[in-house]
Structures are given as C-alpha cells and as structure tokens.
Amino acid sequence: MEFEKIYETLGISREVYEAGRRMEEMLRPRFQEFDKTAEYNQLKVLHAMQKNKVSEGCFQASSGYGYNDLGRDTLENVYADVFHTESALVRPQITCGTHALALALSANLRPGDELLSPVGKPYDTLEEVIGIRPSKGSLKEYGITYRQVELLEDGFFDYPAIERAVGGNTKLVTIQRSKGYQTRPSYSVEKIGELIAFVKKIKPDVICMVDNCYGEFVEPVEPSDVGADMVVGSLIKNPGGGLAPIGGYVAGRADLIENCAYRLTSPGLGKEVGASLGVMQSFYQGFFLAPTVTASALKGAVFAANLYERLGYAVVPNGQESRHDIIQAVTLGSAEGVIAFCKGVQAAAPIDSYVMPEPWAMPGYDSDVIMAAGAFVQGSSIELSADAPVKEPYAVYFQGGLTWPSAKLGILKSLQYLVDAGVVSKGKLGKI
Numbered sequence: 001m002e003f004e005k006i007y008e009t010l011g012i013s014r015e016v017y018e019a020g021r022r023m024e025e026m027l028r029p030r031f032q033e034f035d036k037t038a039e040y041n042q043l044k045v046l047h048a049m050q051k052n053k054v055s056e057g058c059f060q061a062s063s064g065y066g067y068n069d070l071g072r073d074t075l076e077n078v079y080a081d082v083f084h085t086e087s088a089l090v091r092p093q094i095t096c097g098t099h100a101l102a103l104a105l106s107a108n109l110r111p112g113d114e115l116l117s118p119v120g121k122p123y124d125t126l127e128e129v130i131g132i133r134p135s136k137g138s139l140k141e142y143g144i145t146y147r148q149v150e151l152l153e154d155g156f157f158d159y160p161a162i163e164r165a166v167g168g169n170t171k172l173v174t175i176q177r178s179k180g181y182q183t184r185p186s187y188s189v190e191k192i193g194e195l196i197a198f199v200k201k202i203k204p205d206v207i208c209m210v211d212n213c214y215g216e217f218v219e220p221v222e223p224s225d226v227g228a229d230m231v232v233g234s235l236i237k238n239p240g241g242g243l244a245p246i247g248g249y250v251a252g253r254a255d256l257i258e259n260c261a262y263r264l265t266s267p268g269l270g271k272e273v274g275a276s277l278g279v280m281q282s283f284y285q286g287f288f289l290a291p292t293v294t295a296s297a298l299k300g301a302v303f304a305a306n307l308y309e310r311l312g313y314a315v316v317p318n319g320q321e322s323r324h325d326i327i328q329a330v331t332l333g334s335a336e337g338v339i340a341f342c343k344g345v346q347a348a349a350p351i352d353s354y355v356m357p358e359p360w361a362m363p364g365y366d367s368d369v370i371m372a373a374g375a376f377v378q379g380s381s382i383e384l385s386a387d388a389p390v391k392e393p394y395a396v397y398f399q400g401g402l403t404w405p406s407a408k409l410g411i412l413k414s415l416q417y418l419v420d421a422g423v424v425s426k427g428k429l430g431k432i
C-alpha cells in the first residue's frame with residue numbers, strides 16, 4: 001500500500017508522515033490496552049442488548065405521547081444493565097449534558113437541601129444551574145444551598161475538609177469525573193469509588209452523583225460500579241458513538257431515576273410519555289459502537305500527547321499517564337501555534353474541510369476563541385474537534401475521533417500546518 005502517496009494526496013509531507021509512523025510504532029502497546037478495554041466494554045454492551053431482546057421492532061418511531069414505546073423502554077433497560085444500575089432514563093428530550101445534570105439535580109433536591117461538590121469548581125455551565133453565577137431558575141432560587149470543597153494542590157481530595165463540609169442538610173454530592181477544561185487531573189473510577197465510600201461513611205443516606213461526561217467506556221468499570229447512586233452524561237459525547245443526533249442519560253437507583261422522569265415530563269406521567277420520534281436506531285447503534293469509538297478517541301489523544309511532547313510542548317495529560325477521559329490539552333505557547341493547529345484539524349475533517357476557522361469573540365469568554373469542528377452532528381465532541389482561547393498560555397484543547405485513522409489524520413494535519421507556518425521546524429521532526 002502506498003501510504004506516503006495517499007497521505008501526500010491529503011496534504012501530509014513525507015517528513016510529517018514518517019514522524020507519525022514512528023510515533024504510532026512506539027505506541028503499539030498503549031493502543032493494545034485501549035483495544036482490550038474496548039473489547040471488554042463491547043461485550044458488556046452486546047450482553048445487555050441480547051439480555052433485553054433488542055429487536056428490529058425497537059427501531060420503530062413513536063409519535064404523540066409515545067405510550068408503550070418498546071424501543072425507548074428497552075434501550076433504558078440496556079443502559080441500566082451496562083451501568084449496572086436499577087434504572088435509567090435515556091431520552092432525546094434531554095437536550096445536552098448540562099440539561100441531564102440540571103435534571104438529575106433539580107429532580108432530587110428540595111428546598112432546604114444542600115448540594116456539595118467535594119471536587120472544587122464544577123463545569124462552567126453548571127455554575128448557572130446551581131446559582132454560583134446568578135441565573136433564572138437556578139437551584140439557588142428554589143432555596144437549595146451549595147457548598148464546595150477546594151481540591152488540594154495535587155488536584156486530589158481534601159478529606160478532612162470534606163468531612164467538615166458534610167452536614168445535616170447535605171442531600172446530594174456531585175463529583176465530576178473529567179477535568180473538563182480545568183487543569184486538575186481527571187479522576188479514575190477507583191479514586192471516585194474511594195471518595196464515595198468516604199462520604200457514605202460520614203453520611204450513609206447522601207446521594208452520590210457523578211458527572212460522567214467524556215468518561216464513559218474509557219475504563220472497564222463505571223462510577224456506578226463503585227457506589228455512585230446516579231451517573232449522568234450526554235449522547236453527543238462517548239455513549240452516543242457519534243450516531244446519536246441528540247440526547248442525554250441518567251442511570252442509577254430506581255427511586256432517583258423516577259424523580260428524574262417526573263421532573264423531565266410531569267409528576268404522574270414520568271417515564272410513560274416521551275415519543276422517540278425516529279432516533280432509536282441511532283441511539284442503539286451509537287451505543288453499540290461507543291466502546292470502539294471511545295478507544296479511537298483515546299488513541300488520538302495519546303498519539304497527540306506523545307507527538308507534541310517530543311516536540312517540546314507541555315501536554316496535559318502527559319504522554320505516559322493513564323487516561324480517565326478523552327480530552328487532551330497541548331500548550332503551543334503562541335497565537336500562531338493554536339491558530340495553525342485548529343486550521344489543520346479543520347482541514348482534516350470529513351465535513352466542512354474547506355472552511356478556515358478564524359479566532360472570534362464568543363459569549364462567556366474574555367478573549368477571542370478559535371474552534372475547529374467538522375462534524376456530522378453539530379457540536380458533537382466525540383467527533384474530532386479542537387478549540388483554543390487566543391490568550392496566554394495559548395493552549396489548545398481537543399478531543400474525539402470516530403475512527404483512529406481519521407483522528408490520526410487530524411493530528412498529522414495539525415502538525416503539518418504548524419510546520420508550514422514555521423512554528424515547528426522540519427529539523428525537530430527528525431527527533432521523533
């Protein structure tokens with residue numbers, strides 16, 4: 001096979017192609033680990049589908065109230081079995097990850113209750129949900145208080161402070177698995193399990209919820225295997241496998257999921273209503289593909305981490321660290337660097353490869369931001385995507401990749417653009 005030639009057709013020079021080839025060779029053992037995790041998780045999903053007798057009839061679209069929607073109800077049982085929970089709510093009516101998290105919180109907290117985050121500041125969009133930043137309809141407006149325990153210097157848990165923070169009103173503890181766009185580490189399922197055990201020892205009836213966004217299928221176990229009462233996530237990230245066009249899920253204890261269903265639709269109606277329209281096949285097929293899609297994204301993240309680390313850039317997580325989510329940060333140190341990187345990722349996409357992203361002012365950001373996304377599903381971040389605020393320290397965050405070869409092309413193309421822009425010298429490529 002004439003790899004050099006086909007890569008050349010796609011705008012990758014021989015030097016960049018060769019650097020990538022050598023890197024991939026070195027990463028074989030890591031890639032094998034990801035494949036093993038994918039194999040295990042694939043079998044979990046397959047077993048759940050077989051156990052619940054998924055049939056062609058499950059793909060039928062329901063409309064109107066959506067009573068007796070076999071596909072919807074069966075899919076929720078499949079999710080519950082994969083996450084080893086009593087119940088699950090998996091719906092196209094849950095519009096995104098933030099909505100799923102807001103739902104799980106507002107459904108299970110009542111006026112006078114306190115919400116506790118023992119892992120520092122939550123994901124940006126949750127600040128308005130909770131009312132850390134004032135917002136209409138926040139939990140705060142409903143008389144739900146919030147407390148946060150800051151992380152230790154190393155990014156891990158301040159157990160004595162957590163013990164002091166758990167009080168009589170503490171009803172729900174929220175734990176974010178992925179670092180998101182912060183600098184702290186993402187947590188392994190094992191570490192999350194230790195934290196949950198600690199909290200439950202202090203207060204056994206406290207509800208432990210995990211924001212599972214970007215974490216699904218990265219490990220052979222999920223937070224619900226180590227004591228989480230609810231796990232919450234978005235279907236345009238890992239569990240949608242790139243095929244779900246919308247959606248979110250909450251899986252967990254039956255009474256908590258029932259509260260979520262009552263909150264999502266209406267008291268009294270709960271899970272019984274909610275037409276699936278035509279999305280069920282993509283939900284099933286995406287969930288079926290999700291373990292291998294997640295492995296592809298992980299390969300892309302580790303490939304980029306090692307490639308850019310060898311070129312002398314700071315990367316988080318570093319090339320050797322074990323992975324607990326699919327996000328990779330690379331500090332390129334200059335505006336030209338992050339702009340070239342994002343342009344390269346965009347140029348490698350299956351969709352909109354011919355458009356050039358430019359830095360632009362965005363609501364909620366205090367600097368221009370450049371974003372690269374050439375996705376089948378708008379905003380999907382299980383598909384290869386990158387973004388960077390154009391300001392110090394000039395770090396680009398990227399994630400996703402539906403297949404390993406497409407993730408690889410995206411990363412090689414980012415490097416090609418950096419070489420062409422004169423940010424990375426050809427001589428440096430020889431060091432890989």
Ligand SMILES: *Cc1c(COP(=O)(O)O)cnc(C)c1O
Binds near residue numbers: 180
């Ligand atoms: C993406 C994400 C969310 C929010 O999901 P949206 O679909 O963007 O609303 C929340 N928490 C974490 C850790 C995330 O990565």
